[in-house]
Amino acid sequence: MQYRRLAIMGISVFSLMCFGVGCKKAPQYVPAPPSTPIEVPPTKEGAQASTGGYDTTLTPQLESALLAAALPSDQALPDFEAKTPIEEKQPVPLPDGTRGEYSTLKKTYVQGSSAITVSITDTRGLPVLTSFVQSYQPYESPSGSRWEVVVGDGTGWMMDSKSPDTDTIIACSFLMLYRGRFIIQMSGNTGISTENLLTLARALDLKQLQ
Secondary structure, X not given: OHHHHHXXXXXXXXXXXXXXXXXXXXXXXXXXXXXXXXXXXXXXXXXXXXXXXXXXXXXXXXOHHHHHHHOOOOOOOOOOEEOOOEEEEEEEEOOOOXXXXXXXXXXXXXXXXXXXXXXXXXXXXXXXHHXXXXXXXXXXXOOEEEEEEEEOOEEEEEEEEEOOOOOOEEEEEEEXXXXXXXXXXXXXXXXXXXXXXXXXXXXXXXXXXX
């Protein structure tokens, strides 16, 4: 009888750990199709395209499961239906002149005909993927505006496009380069507000990107 009580107690503790606070379910996503290996010999042109001539430290690829975990949760926008994140892999020139890949995890939130796409890309610190963000500046005009917003320990850019006739927002987007490596992008069509995007931006789990 004593052994039976101990066994029941052990099962109860295990259940509490795995279904309570002890175990966290791994985030699910649709993996990208396997890539076809392509041998690319090192070239000066490839190296120049990758780094722009600047010294670059190439970081190891972050696991796609962590990128998926950093995306906002399904409940971040309660009135929207969250789709399963999808992994994408794209080719990119490397600092040694060869070719490699970078990974992006995308997640879509849908409400009727309105949709928001959120993506996180691990650039591995490659200037060819990050340099365009450095040129961003705030602006305001009848057709739209861009301004800085603070999200966690990072700073991003919120942008909107307006109809010149009605001053109605017809599209909006968010962009942040986090830790000089991770590009976080959000885009929404008609019916999506910058407040929707800011809610999702604040729901990012940036701790996963350390």
